[in-house]
Amino acid sequence: MQVATSSGKYSVKHYPDTIQTWKKEGNYFYFYTSTTILELRVISDKIVRFRYAADGQFQRDFSYALSEKLEESPEYFEIREWADSFEIITTAIRVFVARENLRITITDIEGRIINQDETGFHWQYYLQKGGKIVYCTKLIQEGESFYGLGDKPTDLNLRGKRVENFGTDAYGYSKDTDPLYRNIPFYYGLHNGIGYGIFFDNTFRTLFDFGKERDDVSSFWARGGEMNYYFIYGPELLKVAESYARITGTAELPPLWALGYHQCRWSYFPDTKVKDIAKTFRDKGIPCDALYLDIDYMEGFRCFTWSKEYFPDPKGLLAGLAADGFKTVVIIDPGIKVDPDYPVYQELVQKGYACKRADGAPMEGDVWPGKCVFPDFTDPKVRDWWSGLFKDLTANGVRGVWNDMNEPAVFELGTFPEDVRHDYDGENVSHRKAHNVYGHLMSKATAAGLKKHLMPHRPFVITRSAYSGTQRWSSVWTGDNIASWEHLWLASVQCQRLSVSGLSFAGSDIGGFIGEPDGELYTRWIQLGTFHPLMRTHSASNETGFDQDPWSFGPEYEAIVKSFIQLRYRLLPYIYTTFWQYAAYGTPMLRPLAFVAQEDPETHDLNHEWMLGDSLLISHVSEAGMKSKSVYLPEGTWYYYFNDQRFTGGQAVTVPTPLAEMPLFVKGGSVVSQYPDMEYVGQKKIMEMILQVYHGEGTTHSILYEDAGDHYAYKTGQYNLVRFKQTSDAQQFRLKKKFVGRYDMDYTHHRVRVHGLPFTPKEYILDGAVQPLLPAHFVQGVVELHLERKFEELILR
Structure with a gap:
C-alpha cells in the first residue's frame, strides 16, 4: 500500500510477514518474521506488553511513565502451538499470535473476544522527519464504547x-478542541460487559481513532518511536484503572489543606491586596486554605525572585498569612529571562543546562519575561539543579508551586521547533520525542525540590502539562477556560476523563479564567468544584478590575457559595479517604457511571453523572435558569442529600434544582464521615467525628482513613483504617465498626446520624447494652446519637 506524503512523494506501508521462529525467555516471548520482531511480555495474569521492532532492532527500552515499583507477577502462563497461531495462556486471558502476520487476538478464558487486531501492527518510513510512523489497528466490537485519554473536551464516550x-x-x-495541554496515551474499551485498557507508551505525537475513519475499526499510531503498548484486562473498568496505576504509579497523599478551597487570580498584587483578600475570607467566615501568587509577585517575571516594589517582605507576608491559616502557592514557569545579571540565567547558561537548537545555539523564545531560554528537564543533572532552586522559596514560607506554560508554550512560535535537542536521560533526541514529556519532567523536578526543602511537610504541586505517570507527584487543572455554561459542562467531563486516566487530583478554574461569569454561573461552578478533588477559583485580570471572589456577586450568591465551601470542608474526611483509595490502589476518585455500573448500557453515554468515591453521586446544574433536572441512578437505593428523599435506582429521576441545591445523592448503605464546620484545616482540634449513615438493604461496607494530614509518619504505620459494616432490613438496623491503626486522633466521640430508616425504632443496643430511644434522639427525621469513639456495634430496632 502507498500513502501520499505532503511533499507529493509516496511511502509504502509495511506489514509483518510469516513467523519463522520463536523463543521464550522467562516471561518474555519473541516471535521473528523475516524483518520484524514481536516481544510479548507477561507482566501479570491480566497485563501483557506488546513491543515491535519493525526492522529487527529494538530501540532503548526506557520510559518516563513507568513506576519504579512495577513488578512482574504472573501466577501462571504457558505457550501452545497451533497450525495457524501461537497461544499464550494465563489464569485470566488467552493471547493468540497469528503465524501469518503477527495479528493479535485476546480472549478471556471462556473464549469471549476482548480485543482483536484488524490489520494489527504496521509502519511506514517517515521520509520527511526520519524514523517510522508506527500503527496498530483493531476491530471495534459490537456496541463498544471508549473512554480515557486525559483532558479531551468532548463527550465522555470517544466512539x-x-x-x-x-x-x-x-x-x-472550546468543545472538541484538540489537542490540549496533557498527553495521556491510555484508553479503555467496554463491550458486552467486558472492560479492558490499552496504554500506548510513546512520547511522540500520537493519534487515536475510535471509528471516525472507519466505523468498525479503531487505531492508534505515533509519528516516531516504537509500537509499544500494554494491554490490561479488567473485566471491571475500575480494575483496569487500578492496573494502569500499577504500571504508571500511584499518587502520594497530599497535605490535607490541599483538599480545601484555593483562591487564585492573575494577579493579586501588591502585598496589601493579598492581605485584604485573606482578611476578607476570615471576616466573612468563608473557608479557605490556599492563596496563589501569579507572575506579578516576581521581579520582572524572573522566576525564583520577588518584586521589590510589590512584595518587599515576602517572608513576613507569608508568615502572617500562615498565622491566619493560609498556605501560599506561587507560580513558576520554565522560561528563564535572558539577563546577564540574573543568577538563575547565569547558572543555566554556564552549566550548559539550557535547551539548544540543532546547531548548538540556545533555544530562545519570548514568554512573559521577554526573551527567555529554557532548562532541559530531560537531563537528570538539570532536574537536580532545578530542584535546588526551591530552597529560598520554601525558606520564605512557600508551601506549594504552580507550574504553568510547560507544554512548553512560546509566544511567537507556539512551542519549541522540532530541531531543539534534548538529553533524554542520555539518549540525545529531538524535540519531537521530548515535547510530550517536557512539562511532566518539569513538574517532577519541582516536586522533588519541594519534597526535599519542605520536609517534613508534604509538598503540593500543580502543573498544566503532563504525561502518563505525572500523578506520582502533581495535581493538574484543565487550563485556560472561559466563563461560560459550555465550559462548566466541559469542566465536569474533563475532570472525569482525567480521573480515569490516572490523574484524579484535578480541577478546573472555577468561574472561568477568561471573561466574567454572572452570579448564577459562578455559584453553579462552585457547586461542581465542591466535588472535584482540586477546588480552585482562578480568573484573569481585566480592564474592569473585577475580582472573581466568593463575595463578588452580592449577598444572595455569597451565602450559597459559602454554604457549599463549608460543605466541602465538612466532607474532608470522606474526600481524604477517597484520595487514600486512589493513592493506595489507583482507584479513580471521580467515577463516571459507566465505571460503576458497566453492565447497565444506559450508563455508557452519560456525560455529567458521576460518583465521587464510593458513596456520593453528583449531577451538576449545567444550564442557566434550570429549574429541575433528570438524573439517571444506577441500581440500588439512593437518597437525595438535601431532604433524604429515597429513590430506587435503575432509572432516571427528576429533582428540583433551586439555586441553593444541586443534584447530589448518597448511596444507600453508606457511612459518610464528616468534620464539624471549620475555616481552614488545623484551625481547631476536631473533638467529634460525624458519621452520616444511610440505611440500605442487605450488607454494605464503608471505610474511613485518617492520619495527621501532613508529614510522612503514615508511611511507617501512623494511620487508622475504620471499617463499617451495615446489615439492615425493614425491621432492624445494625452497624458494626472495626478499628485498625496506630494513629492517636484528637476526637473522642462520634455523632452518629442514621438516615432513611423504614421503621421507627424504640431502642438502641450499644455493644450489647440496651438503651431506650428518647424524643431528643430524633432530629428532623434522623436518629442522632452521641457515642464514644471506641464503640463497636450499634443496633436500632
Missing part, C-alpha cells in the same frame, strides 16, 4: 472520535 496527543497551549479552547 466516533479522533483525538491527538501533542501538548498545546490552547488558550480559550
Whole structure:
C-alpha cells in the first residue's frame, strides 16, 4: 500500500510477514518474521506488553511513565502451538499470535473476544522527519464504547472520535478542541460487559481513532518511536484503572489543606491586596486554605525572585498569612529571562543546562519575561539543579508551586521547533520525542525540590502539562477556560476523563479564567468544584478590575457559595479517604457511571453523572435558569442529600434544582464521615467525628482513613483504617465498626446520624447494652446519637 506524503512523494506501508521462529525467555516471548520482531511480555495474569521492532532492532527500552515499583507477577502462563497461531495462556486471558502476520487476538478464558487486531501492527518510513510512523489497528466490537485519554473536551464516550496527543497551549479552547495541554496515551474499551485498557507508551505525537475513519475499526499510531503498548484486562473498568496505576504509579497523599478551597487570580498584587483578600475570607467566615501568587509577585517575571516594589517582605507576608491559616502557592514557569545579571540565567547558561537548537545555539523564545531560554528537564543533572532552586522559596514560607506554560508554550512560535535537542536521560533526541514529556519532567523536578526543602511537610504541586505517570507527584487543572455554561459542562467531563486516566487530583478554574461569569454561573461552578478533588477559583485580570471572589456577586450568591465551601470542608474526611483509595490502589476518585455500573448500557453515554468515591453521586446544574433536572441512578437505593428523599435506582429521576441545591445523592448503605464546620484545616482540634449513615438493604461496607494530614509518619504505620459494616432490613438496623491503626486522633466521640430508616425504632443496643430511644434522639427525621469513639456495634430496632 502507498500513502501520499505532503511533499507529493509516496511511502509504502509495511506489514509483518510469516513467523519463522520463536523463543521464550522467562516471561518474555519473541516471535521473528523475516524483518520484524514481536516481544510479548507477561507482566501479570491480566497485563501483557506488546513491543515491535519493525526492522529487527529494538530501540532503548526506557520510559518516563513507568513506576519504579512495577513488578512482574504472573501466577501462571504457558505457550501452545497451533497450525495457524501461537497461544499464550494465563489464569485470566488467552493471547493468540497469528503465524501469518503477527495479528493479535485476546480472549478471556471462556473464549469471549476482548480485543482483536484488524490489520494489527504496521509502519511506514517517515521520509520527511526520519524514523517510522508506527500503527496498530483493531476491530471495534459490537456496541463498544471508549473512554480515557486525559483532558479531551468532548463527550465522555470517544466512539466516533479522533483525538491527538501533542501538548498545546490552547488558550480559550472550546468543545472538541484538540489537542490540549496533557498527553495521556491510555484508553479503555467496554463491550458486552467486558472492560479492558490499552496504554500506548510513546512520547511522540500520537493519534487515536475510535471509528471516525472507519466505523468498525479503531487505531492508534505515533509519528516516531516504537509500537509499544500494554494491554490490561479488567473485566471491571475500575480494575483496569487500578492496573494502569500499577504500571504508571500511584499518587502520594497530599497535605490535607490541599483538599480545601484555593483562591487564585492573575494577579493579586501588591502585598496589601493579598492581605485584604485573606482578611476578607476570615471576616466573612468563608473557608479557605490556599492563596496563589501569579507572575506579578516576581521581579520582572524572573522566576525564583520577588518584586521589590510589590512584595518587599515576602517572608513576613507569608508568615502572617500562615498565622491566619493560609498556605501560599506561587507560580513558576520554565522560561528563564535572558539577563546577564540574573543568577538563575547565569547558572543555566554556564552549566550548559539550557535547551539548544540543532546547531548548538540556545533555544530562545519570548514568554512573559521577554526573551527567555529554557532548562532541559530531560537531563537528570538539570532536574537536580532545578530542584535546588526551591530552597529560598520554601525558606520564605512557600508551601506549594504552580507550574504553568510547560507544554512548553512560546509566544511567537507556539512551542519549541522540532530541531531543539534534548538529553533524554542520555539518549540525545529531538524535540519531537521530548515535547510530550517536557512539562511532566518539569513538574517532577519541582516536586522533588519541594519534597526535599519542605520536609517534613508534604509538598503540593500543580502543573498544566503532563504525561502518563505525572500523578506520582502533581495535581493538574484543565487550563485556560472561559466563563461560560459550555465550559462548566466541559469542566465536569474533563475532570472525569482525567480521573480515569490516572490523574484524579484535578480541577478546573472555577468561574472561568477568561471573561466574567454572572452570579448564577459562578455559584453553579462552585457547586461542581465542591466535588472535584482540586477546588480552585482562578480568573484573569481585566480592564474592569473585577475580582472573581466568593463575595463578588452580592449577598444572595455569597451565602450559597459559602454554604457549599463549608460543605466541602465538612466532607474532608470522606474526600481524604477517597484520595487514600486512589493513592493506595489507583482507584479513580471521580467515577463516571459507566465505571460503576458497566453492565447497565444506559450508563455508557452519560456525560455529567458521576460518583465521587464510593458513596456520593453528583449531577451538576449545567444550564442557566434550570429549574429541575433528570438524573439517571444506577441500581440500588439512593437518597437525595438535601431532604433524604429515597429513590430506587435503575432509572432516571427528576429533582428540583433551586439555586441553593444541586443534584447530589448518597448511596444507600453508606457511612459518610464528616468534620464539624471549620475555616481552614488545623484551625481547631476536631473533638467529634460525624458519621452520616444511610440505611440500605442487605450488607454494605464503608471505610474511613485518617492520619495527621501532613508529614510522612503514615508511611511507617501512623494511620487508622475504620471499617463499617451495615446489615439492615425493614425491621432492624445494625452497624458494626472495626478499628485498625496506630494513629492517636484528637476526637473522642462520634455523632452518629442514621438516615432513611423504614421503621421507627424504640431502642438502641450499644455493644450489647440496651438503651431506650428518647424524643431528643430524633432530629428532623434522623436518629442522632452521641457515642464514644471506641464503640463497636450499634443496633436500632
